[in-house]
Amino acid sequence: MILKGRVDSHQPPGPKGLPLLGNLVDIGRDVLRYYDEWSRQYGDMVALRLAAWPAILLNRPEYIEYVLVKNHRNFIKFPFFFRHVRAIFGQGLLTSEGECWQRQRRLMAPAFQDRRLTGYVAPIVRLSERMLESWQPGELRNIHTDMMTLTLSIAAKTLFDAEVESEVAEISQAFNTITDEIAIRFRLPFRIPDPVPIPGNIRYVCGVRRIDRLVNRIIEERRQQGGDRGDLLSMLMMAKDDEGRPMSERQLRDEVITLLLAGHETTALALSWTWYLLSQHPEIDAKLAFELQHVLGGRPPVVSDLPQLLFTTQVVTEAIRLYPPVWGFGREAVGDFDIGGYTISKGTTVIISPWVLHRHPHHFERPLEFRPERWSGDLARQLPRFAYIPFGGGPRICIGNRFAMMEAALILATVASRFRLEWQNDHPVVPFPSITLRPKNGIWIKPTTRNS
Numbered sequence: 001m002i003l004k005g006r007v008d009s010h011q012p013p014g015p016k017g018l019p020l021l022g023n024l025v026d027i028g029r030d031v032l033r034y035y036d037e038w039s040r041q042y043g044d045m046v047a048l049r050l051a052a053w054p055a056i057l058l059n060r061p062e063y064i065e066y067v068l069v070k071n072h073r074n075f076i077k078f079p080f081f082f083r084h085v086r087a088i089f090g091q092g093l094l095t096s097e098g099e100c101w102q103r104q105r106r107l108m109a110p111a112f113q114d115r116r117l118t119g120y121v122a123p124i125v126r127l128s129e130r131m132l133e134s135w136q137p138g139e140l141r142n143i144h145t146d147m148m149t150l151t152l153s154i155a156a157k158t159l160f161d162a163e164v165e166s167e168v169a170e171i172s173q174a175f176n177t178i179t180d181e182i183a184i185r186f187r188l189p190f191r192i193p194d195p196v197p198i199p200g201n202i203r204y205v206c207g208v209r210r211i212d213r214l215v216n217r218i219i220e221e222r223r224q225q226g227g228d229r230g231d232l233l234s235m236l237m238m239a240k241d242d243e244g245r246p247m248s249e250r251q252l253r254d255e256v257i258t259l260l261l262a263g264h265e266t267t268a269l270a271l272s273w274t275w276y277l278l279s280q281h282p283e284i285d286a287k288l289a290f291e292l293q294h295v296l297g298g299r300p301p302v303v304s305d306l307p308q309l310l311f312t313t314q315v316v317t318e319a320i321r322l323y324p325p326v327w328g329f330g331r332e333a334v335g336d337f338d339i340g341g342y343t344i345s346k347g348t349t350v351i352i353s354p355w356v357l358h359r360h361p362h363h364f365e366r367p368l369e370f371r372p373e374r375w376s377g378d379l380a381r382q383l384p385r386f387a388y389i390p391f392g393g394g395p396r397i398c399i400g401n402r403f404a405m406m407e408a409a410l411i412l413a414t415v416a417s418r419f420r421l422e423w424q425n426d427h428p429v430v431p432f433p434s435i436t437l438r439p440k441n442g443i444w445i446k447p448t449t450r451n452s
Protein backbone atom coordinates (compact mmCIF):
# COMPACT_ATOMS: atom_id res chain seq x y z
CA MET A 1 0.00 0.00 0.00
CA ILE A 2 1.18 3.50 -0.75
CA LEU A 3 1.11 5.89 2.20
CA LYS A 4 0.29 9.55 1.78
CA GLY A 5 3.30 11.79 2.17
CA ARG A 6 5.86 13.98 0.51
CA VAL A 7 9.12 12.97 -1.10
CA ASP A 8 11.51 15.85 -1.13
CA SER A 9 14.95 16.03 -2.61
CA HIS A 10 16.27 17.80 0.48
CA GLN A 11 14.42 15.97 3.22
CA PRO A 12 14.71 12.19 3.33
CA PRO A 13 11.24 10.71 3.80
CA GLY A 14 10.31 9.96 7.40
CA PRO A 15 8.78 6.77 8.72
CA LYS A 16 5.46 7.66 7.14
CA GLY A 17 7.08 8.37 3.81
CA LEU A 18 7.96 6.00 1.03
CA PRO A 19 10.43 3.29 1.87
CA LEU A 20 13.89 4.69 1.12
CA LEU A 21 16.01 1.80 -0.02
CA GLY A 22 19.44 0.73 -1.10
CA ASN A 23 22.65 2.59 -1.69
CA LEU A 24 24.97 3.04 -4.64
CA VAL A 25 27.03 0.00 -3.64
CA ASP A 26 24.05 -2.41 -3.41
CA ILE A 27 22.51 -1.07 -6.57
CA GLY A 28 25.82 -1.18 -8.40
CA ARG A 29 26.38 -4.78 -7.27
CA ASP A 30 23.12 -6.34 -8.39
CA VAL A 31 20.67 -3.76 -9.61
CA LEU A 32 18.31 -6.22 -11.32
CA ARG A 33 17.85 -8.32 -8.19
CA TYR A 34 17.37 -5.33 -5.91
CA TYR A 35 14.87 -3.58 -8.17
CA ASP A 36 12.93 -6.82 -8.52
CA GLU A 37 12.88 -7.55 -4.81
CA TRP A 38 11.94 -4.03 -3.82
CA SER A 39 9.14 -3.85 -6.33
CA ARG A 40 7.67 -7.13 -4.99
CA GLN A 41 8.10 -6.04 -1.38
CA TYR A 42 7.14 -2.39 -1.52
CA GLY A 43 4.89 -2.18 -4.54
CA ASP A 44 4.22 0.63 -6.91
CA MET A 45 6.80 3.18 -5.92
CA VAL A 46 10.17 2.90 -4.20
CA ALA A 47 12.43 5.78 -3.19
CA LEU A 48 16.10 5.02 -3.77
CA ARG A 49 19.07 6.19 -1.82
CA LEU A 50 21.59 7.06 -4.53
CA ALA A 51 24.05 9.21 -2.58
CA ALA A 52 22.69 12.80 -2.71
CA TRP A 53 20.64 12.06 -5.78
CA PRO A 54 16.86 11.77 -5.18
CA ALA A 55 15.34 8.97 -7.21
CA ILE A 56 12.18 6.86 -7.36
CA LEU A 57 11.53 3.60 -9.10
CA LEU A 58 8.00 3.43 -10.51
CA ASN A 59 6.48 -0.01 -10.90
CA ARG A 60 2.86 0.70 -11.66
CA PRO A 61 1.84 1.01 -15.33
CA GLU A 62 -0.52 3.96 -14.64
CA TYR A 63 2.29 5.91 -12.99
CA ILE A 64 4.56 5.20 -15.92
CA GLU A 65 1.88 6.38 -18.32
CA TYR A 66 1.60 9.56 -16.26
CA VAL A 67 5.33 10.23 -16.64
CA LEU A 68 5.77 9.20 -20.27
CA VAL A 69 2.47 10.43 -21.70
CA LYS A 70 0.01 12.37 -19.58
CA ASN A 71 2.48 14.71 -17.91
CA HIS A 72 5.48 14.14 -20.16
CA ARG A 73 6.28 17.83 -20.43
CA ASN A 74 7.24 17.84 -16.76
CA PHE A 75 9.96 15.27 -17.41
CA ILE A 76 13.13 15.49 -19.39
CA LYS A 77 15.53 12.78 -20.32
CA PHE A 78 18.12 12.22 -17.66
CA PRO A 79 20.44 15.28 -17.88
CA PHE A 80 22.83 13.62 -15.45
CA PHE A 81 23.18 10.65 -17.75
CA PHE A 82 23.41 12.68 -20.92
CA ARG A 83 26.16 14.91 -19.60
CA HIS A 84 28.25 11.74 -19.58
CA VAL A 85 27.49 10.80 -23.15
CA ARG A 86 27.48 14.16 -24.91
CA ALA A 87 30.73 13.42 -26.75
CA ILE A 88 29.25 10.45 -28.54
CA PHE A 89 25.54 11.23 -29.05
CA GLY A 90 25.74 15.04 -29.12
CA GLN A 91 22.29 16.46 -29.88
CA GLY A 92 20.97 13.41 -31.74
CA LEU A 93 17.38 12.21 -31.50
CA LEU A 94 18.00 10.11 -28.40
CA THR A 95 19.44 12.94 -26.33
CA SER A 96 17.87 16.17 -27.63
CA GLU A 97 14.87 17.92 -26.10
CA GLY A 98 12.20 20.46 -27.00
CA GLU A 99 11.96 21.97 -30.45
CA CYS A 100 15.20 20.47 -31.69
CA TRP A 101 13.97 16.96 -30.81
CA GLN A 102 10.53 17.59 -32.32
CA ARG A 103 11.95 18.84 -35.61
CA GLN A 104 14.37 15.95 -35.95
CA ARG A 105 11.77 13.34 -34.99
CA ARG A 106 9.34 14.68 -37.62
CA LEU A 107 12.09 14.66 -40.17
CA MET A 108 13.13 11.06 -39.56
CA ALA A 109 9.71 9.50 -39.02
CA PRO A 110 9.13 8.73 -42.74
CA ALA A 111 12.20 6.45 -42.82
CA PHE A 112 10.47 4.19 -40.29
CA GLN A 113 7.05 3.99 -41.92
CA ASP A 114 5.74 0.67 -43.26
CA ARG A 115 6.28 1.64 -46.88
CA ARG A 116 10.00 2.16 -46.20
CA LEU A 117 10.33 -0.83 -43.91
CA THR A 118 9.31 -3.25 -46.63
CA GLY A 119 12.25 -2.00 -48.69
CA TYR A 120 14.60 -3.08 -45.88
CA VAL A 121 13.49 -6.75 -45.99
CA ALA A 122 15.71 -7.85 -48.88
CA PRO A 123 18.97 -6.32 -47.51
CA ILE A 124 18.26 -7.75 -44.04
CA VAL A 125 17.81 -11.25 -45.42
CA ARG A 126 20.75 -10.91 -47.81
CA LEU A 127 23.15 -9.82 -45.07
CA SER A 128 21.88 -12.59 -42.76
CA GLU A 129 22.50 -15.19 -45.45
CA ARG A 130 25.94 -13.76 -46.10
CA MET A 131 26.75 -14.20 -42.41
CA LEU A 132 25.67 -17.85 -42.58
CA GLU A 133 28.02 -18.55 -45.51
CA SER A 134 30.96 -18.68 -43.11
CA TRP A 135 29.26 -20.83 -40.45
CA GLN A 136 30.41 -24.42 -40.00
CA PRO A 137 28.20 -26.94 -38.23
CA GLY A 138 29.65 -27.91 -34.86
CA GLU A 139 32.00 -24.92 -34.49
CA LEU A 140 31.96 -22.86 -31.30
CA ARG A 141 30.59 -19.35 -31.88
CA ASN A 142 29.80 -16.35 -29.73
CA ILE A 143 26.37 -15.65 -31.15
CA HIS A 144 26.22 -12.25 -29.49
CA THR A 145 29.26 -11.10 -31.47
CA ASP A 146 27.66 -12.46 -34.64
CA MET A 147 24.43 -10.59 -33.95
CA MET A 148 26.24 -7.31 -33.17
CA THR A 149 28.20 -7.52 -36.41
CA LEU A 150 25.12 -8.37 -38.43
CA THR A 151 22.83 -5.68 -37.04
CA LEU A 152 25.51 -3.02 -37.45
CA SER A 153 25.92 -3.93 -41.12
CA ILE A 154 22.13 -3.90 -41.51
CA ALA A 155 21.69 -0.49 -39.89
CA ALA A 156 24.46 1.00 -42.07
CA LYS A 157 23.08 -0.55 -45.25
CA THR A 158 19.36 0.11 -44.76
CA LEU A 159 19.51 3.59 -43.26
CA PHE A 160 22.61 5.01 -44.94
CA ASP A 161 23.25 2.68 -47.87
CA ALA A 162 26.80 2.21 -46.56
CA GLU A 163 28.94 -0.90 -46.59
CA VAL A 164 30.81 -1.30 -43.32
CA GLU A 165 31.64 -4.97 -43.37
CA SER A 166 35.40 -4.59 -43.66
CA GLU A 167 35.44 -2.33 -40.57
CA VAL A 168 32.69 -3.96 -38.62
CA ALA A 169 34.80 -5.76 -36.01
CA GLU A 170 36.74 -2.61 -35.20
CA ILE A 171 33.59 -0.49 -35.06
CA SER A 172 31.79 -2.97 -32.83
CA GLN A 173 34.78 -2.94 -30.54
CA ALA A 174 34.71 0.88 -30.38
CA PHE A 175 30.96 0.87 -29.66
CA ASN A 176 31.49 -1.68 -26.88
CA THR A 177 34.26 0.35 -25.32
CA ILE A 178 32.15 3.50 -25.42
CA THR A 179 29.08 1.89 -23.84
CA ASP A 180 31.19 0.15 -21.17
CA GLU A 181 32.81 3.45 -20.26
CA ILE A 182 29.43 5.20 -20.20
CA ALA A 183 28.10 2.54 -17.83
CA ILE A 184 31.09 3.09 -15.52
CA ARG A 185 30.63 6.86 -15.60
CA PHE A 186 26.97 6.47 -14.88
CA ARG A 187 27.68 4.66 -11.63
CA LEU A 188 30.04 7.35 -10.33
CA PRO A 189 28.50 10.08 -8.18
CA PHE A 190 30.88 12.66 -9.74
CA ARG A 191 32.03 13.49 -13.24
CA ILE A 192 35.56 13.43 -14.60
CA PRO A 193 35.67 15.61 -17.74
CA ASP A 194 36.66 13.86 -20.98
CA PRO A 195 40.00 15.71 -21.41
CA VAL A 196 41.37 14.37 -18.07
CA PRO A 197 43.74 11.63 -19.32
CA ILE A 198 42.67 8.74 -17.08
CA PRO A 199 42.60 5.33 -18.82
CA GLY A 200 38.76 5.21 -19.01
CA ASN A 201 38.58 8.64 -20.64
CA ILE A 202 41.35 7.75 -23.09
CA ARG A 203 39.49 4.59 -24.13
CA TYR A 204 36.24 6.53 -24.44
CA VAL A 205 37.73 9.35 -26.51
CA CYS A 206 39.57 6.89 -28.82
CA GLY A 207 36.30 4.97 -29.31
CA VAL A 208 34.44 8.17 -30.17
CA ARG A 209 37.18 9.16 -32.65
CA ARG A 210 36.96 5.77 -34.36
CA ILE A 211 33.19 6.08 -34.79
CA ASP A 212 33.58 9.67 -35.95
CA ARG A 213 35.94 8.50 -38.71
CA LEU A 214 33.38 5.98 -39.91
CA VAL A 215 30.53 8.46 -39.89
CA ASN A 216 32.60 11.12 -41.65
CA ARG A 217 33.41 8.58 -44.33
CA ILE A 218 29.74 7.64 -44.80
CA ILE A 219 28.74 11.31 -45.10
CA GLU A 220 31.68 12.22 -47.35
CA GLU A 221 31.03 9.32 -49.75
CA ARG A 222 27.42 10.40 -50.09
CA ARG A 223 28.44 14.01 -50.75
CA GLN A 224 30.73 12.90 -53.54
CA GLN A 225 28.08 10.67 -55.12
CA GLY A 226 25.45 13.43 -54.80
CA GLY A 227 21.76 12.98 -55.60
CA ASP A 228 18.85 11.69 -53.58
CA ARG A 229 19.00 7.98 -52.80
CA GLY A 230 15.65 8.15 -51.00
CA ASP A 231 17.17 6.77 -47.78
CA LEU A 232 17.44 8.30 -44.32
CA LEU A 233 20.85 9.80 -45.03
CA SER A 234 19.54 11.64 -48.10
CA MET A 235 16.57 12.84 -46.04
CA LEU A 236 18.87 14.21 -43.37
CA MET A 237 21.26 15.80 -45.87
CA MET A 238 18.49 17.44 -47.89
CA ALA A 239 16.43 18.65 -44.92
CA LYS A 240 16.02 22.42 -44.54
CA ASP A 241 14.81 24.34 -41.51
CA ASP A 242 12.10 27.05 -41.63
CA GLU A 243 14.66 29.53 -42.92
CA GLY A 244 15.86 27.19 -45.64
CA ARG A 245 19.13 26.28 -43.92
CA PRO A 246 20.44 22.71 -44.12
CA MET A 247 21.27 20.70 -41.03
CA SER A 248 24.65 21.60 -39.55
CA GLU A 249 27.57 19.20 -39.99
CA ARG A 250 27.56 18.50 -36.28
CA GLN A 251 23.82 17.73 -36.19
CA LEU A 252 24.13 15.40 -39.16
CA ARG A 253 26.98 13.52 -37.49
CA ASP A 254 25.02 13.29 -34.21
CA GLU A 255 21.96 11.80 -35.93
CA VAL A 256 23.94 9.25 -37.93
CA ILE A 257 25.83 8.07 -34.84
CA THR A 258 22.67 7.96 -32.73
CA LEU A 259 20.87 5.76 -35.24
CA LEU A 260 23.82 3.45 -35.76
CA LEU A 261 24.34 3.04 -32.04
CA ALA A 262 20.70 2.98 -30.85
CA GLY A 263 19.68 0.87 -33.80
CA HIS A 264 22.13 -2.00 -33.73
CA GLU A 265 23.07 -3.08 -30.23
CA THR A 266 19.50 -3.25 -28.94
CA THR A 267 18.35 -5.42 -31.84
CA ALA A 268 21.43 -7.62 -31.52
CA LEU A 269 20.61 -8.12 -27.85
CA ALA A 270 17.00 -8.98 -28.61
CA LEU A 271 18.31 -11.73 -30.89
CA SER A 272 21.10 -12.92 -28.59
CA TRP A 273 18.64 -13.42 -25.74
CA THR A 274 16.24 -15.11 -28.14
CA TRP A 275 18.92 -17.62 -29.17
CA TYR A 276 19.81 -18.25 -25.57
CA LEU A 277 16.18 -18.92 -24.61
CA LEU A 278 15.56 -21.13 -27.63
CA SER A 279 18.63 -23.18 -26.81
CA GLN A 280 17.16 -23.82 -23.35
CA HIS A 281 13.73 -24.81 -24.69
CA PRO A 282 13.99 -27.45 -27.41
CA GLU A 283 10.20 -27.83 -27.61
CA ILE A 284 9.81 -24.15 -28.47
CA ASP A 285 12.69 -24.32 -30.91
CA ALA A 286 10.95 -27.29 -32.60
CA LYS A 287 7.69 -25.34 -32.86
CA LEU A 288 9.56 -22.44 -34.41
CA ALA A 289 11.26 -24.77 -36.91
CA PHE A 290 7.85 -26.21 -37.78
CA GLU A 291 6.42 -22.76 -38.57
CA LEU A 292 9.47 -21.84 -40.64
CA GLN A 293 9.28 -25.08 -42.62
CA HIS A 294 5.56 -24.59 -43.14
CA VAL A 295 5.76 -20.93 -44.23
CA LEU A 296 9.10 -20.82 -46.00
CA GLY A 297 9.77 -24.43 -46.94
CA GLY A 298 13.52 -23.81 -46.92
CA ARG A 299 13.58 -20.58 -48.99
CA PRO A 300 14.62 -17.17 -47.59
CA PRO A 301 11.80 -14.98 -46.21
CA VAL A 302 10.25 -12.20 -48.32
CA VAL A 303 7.92 -9.33 -47.39
CA SER A 304 4.70 -11.29 -47.91
CA ASP A 305 5.85 -13.97 -45.42
CA LEU A 306 5.97 -11.56 -42.52
CA PRO A 307 2.27 -11.77 -41.54
CA GLN A 308 2.53 -15.59 -41.59
CA LEU A 309 5.51 -15.71 -39.24
CA LEU A 310 3.29 -15.39 -36.18
CA PHE A 311 5.07 -17.75 -33.82
CA THR A 312 8.44 -16.35 -34.91
CA THR A 313 7.28 -12.88 -33.85
CA GLN A 314 5.86 -14.23 -30.59
CA VAL A 315 9.25 -15.78 -29.79
CA VAL A 316 10.93 -12.38 -30.12
CA THR A 317 8.14 -10.61 -28.20
CA GLU A 318 8.52 -13.07 -25.33
CA ALA A 319 12.34 -12.98 -25.36
CA ILE A 320 12.37 -9.20 -24.94
CA ARG A 321 9.80 -9.50 -22.20
CA LEU A 322 12.20 -11.65 -20.17
CA TYR A 323 15.37 -9.92 -21.32
CA PRO A 324 14.46 -6.38 -22.36
CA PRO A 325 17.54 -4.95 -24.13
CA VAL A 326 16.80 -1.58 -22.50
CA TRP A 327 16.30 -2.89 -18.96
CA GLY A 328 15.81 0.56 -17.42
CA PHE A 329 15.54 4.18 -18.44
CA GLY A 330 14.86 7.44 -16.67
CA ARG A 331 13.51 10.93 -16.61
CA GLU A 332 14.16 13.95 -14.43
CA ALA A 333 11.26 16.02 -13.07
CA VAL A 334 11.54 19.69 -14.03
CA GLY A 335 8.79 20.65 -11.55
CA ASP A 336 7.16 19.13 -8.45
CA PHE A 337 4.54 16.53 -9.28
CA ASP A 338 1.91 14.44 -7.47
CA ILE A 339 1.79 10.73 -7.87
CA GLY A 340 0.12 7.98 -5.82
CA GLY A 341 -0.68 10.41 -3.01
CA TYR A 342 2.84 11.80 -2.81
CA THR A 343 4.30 15.08 -3.90
CA ILE A 344 7.64 14.41 -5.51
CA SER A 345 9.97 17.33 -5.78
CA LYS A 346 11.57 18.88 -8.81
CA GLY A 347 14.94 17.37 -9.67
CA THR A 348 13.94 13.82 -8.70
CA THR A 349 15.02 11.13 -11.11
CA VAL A 350 12.24 8.75 -12.10
CA ILE A 351 13.45 5.27 -12.98
CA ILE A 352 11.34 2.98 -15.15
CA SER A 353 12.45 -0.60 -15.53
CA PRO A 354 11.04 -2.87 -18.24
CA TRP A 355 12.97 -5.69 -16.52
CA VAL A 356 10.88 -5.27 -13.34
CA LEU A 357 7.57 -4.64 -15.08
CA HIS A 358 7.91 -7.53 -17.50
CA ARG A 359 8.56 -10.01 -14.69
CA HIS A 360 5.71 -8.84 -12.51
CA PRO A 361 3.24 -11.58 -11.53
CA HIS A 362 0.35 -9.09 -11.56
CA HIS A 363 0.68 -8.76 -15.29
CA PHE A 364 2.13 -12.05 -16.45
CA GLU A 365 1.15 -15.51 -15.39
CA ARG A 366 4.20 -17.57 -14.42
CA PRO A 367 6.29 -14.56 -15.35
CA LEU A 368 9.70 -16.22 -15.27
CA GLU A 369 8.77 -18.88 -17.84
CA PHE A 370 9.62 -18.50 -21.49
CA ARG A 371 6.25 -19.12 -23.13
CA PRO A 372 5.88 -17.39 -26.53
CA GLU A 373 2.36 -18.86 -26.80
CA ARG A 374 1.19 -16.45 -24.12
CA TRP A 375 1.12 -13.82 -26.90
CA SER A 376 -1.08 -15.91 -29.21
CA GLY A 377 -4.41 -14.76 -27.72
CA ASP A 378 -5.34 -11.23 -26.80
CA LEU A 379 -2.82 -10.77 -23.97
CA ALA A 380 -1.41 -7.66 -25.66
CA ARG A 381 -4.86 -6.04 -25.59
CA GLN A 382 -5.66 -7.17 -22.06
CA LEU A 383 -2.47 -5.96 -20.43
CA PRO A 384 -2.57 -2.54 -18.81
CA ARG A 385 -0.91 -0.05 -21.13
CA PHE A 386 2.71 0.33 -20.03
CA ALA A 387 2.97 -3.11 -18.41
CA TYR A 388 4.99 -4.28 -21.43
CA ILE A 389 7.32 -1.53 -22.65
CA PRO A 390 10.45 -2.90 -24.31
CA PHE A 391 10.44 0.17 -26.57
CA GLY A 392 9.40 2.77 -23.98
CA GLY A 393 6.23 4.76 -24.65
CA GLY A 394 4.66 8.13 -25.28
CA PRO A 395 6.10 10.71 -27.67
CA ARG A 396 9.64 9.41 -27.08
CA ILE A 397 8.82 5.80 -27.87
CA CYS A 398 11.58 4.11 -29.82
CA ILE A 399 11.44 5.39 -33.39
CA GLY A 400 12.84 2.07 -34.61
CA ASN A 401 10.41 -0.26 -32.82
CA ARG A 402 8.73 -1.72 -35.89
CA PHE A 403 12.00 -1.81 -37.79
CA ALA A 404 13.56 -3.75 -34.90
CA MET A 405 10.74 -6.28 -34.60
CA MET A 406 10.73 -6.89 -38.33
CA GLU A 407 14.51 -7.18 -38.48
CA ALA A 408 14.61 -9.59 -35.53
CA ALA A 409 11.87 -11.81 -37.00
CA LEU A 410 13.64 -11.93 -40.38
CA ILE A 411 17.04 -12.76 -38.92
CA LEU A 412 15.52 -15.38 -36.66
CA ALA A 413 13.65 -16.92 -39.58
CA THR A 414 16.69 -16.92 -41.89
CA VAL A 415 19.06 -18.45 -39.36
CA ALA A 416 16.66 -20.85 -37.61
CA SER A 417 15.47 -22.27 -40.95
CA ARG A 418 18.97 -23.62 -41.46
CA PHE A 419 20.48 -24.06 -38.01
CA ARG A 420 19.59 -25.07 -34.53
CA LEU A 421 21.87 -23.32 -32.02
CA GLU A 422 23.03 -25.44 -29.11
CA TRP A 423 24.11 -23.55 -26.05
CA GLN A 424 27.46 -24.64 -24.59
CA ASN A 425 26.73 -24.86 -20.90
CA ASP A 426 30.40 -24.76 -19.93
CA HIS A 427 30.14 -21.04 -20.82
CA PRO A 428 27.57 -19.73 -18.31
CA VAL A 429 25.42 -16.83 -19.44
CA VAL A 430 25.15 -13.94 -17.02
CA PRO A 431 22.90 -10.93 -17.69
CA PHE A 432 24.93 -7.78 -17.18
CA PRO A 433 22.94 -4.54 -16.85
CA SER A 434 25.20 -2.05 -18.54
CA ILE A 435 23.34 0.74 -20.39
CA THR A 436 21.70 -2.18 -22.13
CA LEU A 437 21.18 -5.71 -20.83
CA ARG A 438 24.17 -7.61 -22.14
CA PRO A 439 25.25 -11.21 -21.79
CA LYS A 440 28.47 -10.94 -19.80
CA ASN A 441 31.13 -12.98 -21.63
CA GLY A 442 28.81 -13.51 -24.60
CA ILE A 443 26.59 -16.47 -25.50
CA TRP A 444 28.52 -19.44 -26.83
CA ILE A 445 26.71 -21.86 -29.08
CA LYS A 446 27.36 -24.59 -31.63
CA PRO A 447 25.22 -24.51 -34.76
CA THR A 448 23.87 -27.81 -36.06
CA THR A 449 22.21 -28.11 -39.44
CA ARG A 450 18.42 -28.40 -39.11
CA ASN A 451 17.89 -31.47 -41.18
CA SER A 452 20.71 -33.44 -39.58
Ligand code: HEM
Pocket (backbone or CB within 6 Å): 077, 093, 094, 095, 105, 155, 258, 259, 262, 263, 264, 266, 267, 270, 320, 324, 325, 326, 329, 330, 389, 390, 391, 392, 393, 395, 396, 397, 398, 399, 400, 401, 403, 404, 405
Ligand atom coordinates in the same frame (compact mmCIF):
# COMPACT_ATOMS: atom_id res chain seq x y z
C1 HEM B 1 14.89 -4.51 -29.96
C2 HEM B 1 15.43 -3.38 -30.34
C3 HEM B 1 15.23 -2.05 -29.66
C4 HEM B 1 14.87 -1.78 -28.37
C5 HEM B 1 14.54 -2.76 -27.25
C6 HEM B 1 14.82 -0.33 -28.24
C7 HEM B 1 14.44 0.33 -27.09
C8 HEM B 1 14.28 1.70 -27.00
C9 HEM B 1 13.73 2.39 -25.85
C10 HEM B 1 13.25 1.73 -24.56
C11 HEM B 1 13.72 3.71 -26.15
C12 HEM B 1 13.14 4.83 -25.28
C13 HEM B 1 14.15 5.34 -24.26
C14 HEM B 1 13.53 6.43 -23.40
O1 HEM B 1 12.36 6.73 -23.48
O2 HEM B 1 14.32 7.00 -22.62
C15 HEM B 1 14.30 3.87 -27.47
C16 HEM B 1 14.48 5.09 -28.11
C17 HEM B 1 15.08 5.20 -29.35
N1 HEM B 1 15.44 4.19 -30.20
FE1 HEM B 1 15.21 2.22 -29.86
N2 HEM B 1 15.18 0.23 -29.44
C18 HEM B 1 15.41 -0.78 -30.34
C19 HEM B 1 15.76 -0.64 -31.67
C20 HEM B 1 15.98 0.55 -32.31
C21 HEM B 1 16.31 0.71 -33.70
C22 HEM B 1 16.40 -0.43 -34.71
C23 HEM B 1 16.51 2.05 -33.91
C24 HEM B 1 16.90 2.78 -35.18
C25 HEM B 1 17.21 2.24 -36.30
C26 HEM B 1 16.31 2.72 -32.66
C27 HEM B 1 16.44 4.07 -32.46
C28 HEM B 1 15.99 4.73 -31.33
C29 HEM B 1 16.01 6.19 -31.20
C30 HEM B 1 16.56 7.18 -32.21
C31 HEM B 1 15.42 6.48 -29.96
C32 HEM B 1 15.15 7.86 -29.39
C33 HEM B 1 13.76 8.28 -29.85
C34 HEM B 1 13.30 9.63 -29.34
O3 HEM B 1 13.67 10.01 -28.23
O4 HEM B 1 12.57 10.28 -30.08
N3 HEM B 1 15.98 1.79 -31.71
N4 HEM B 1 14.62 2.64 -27.96
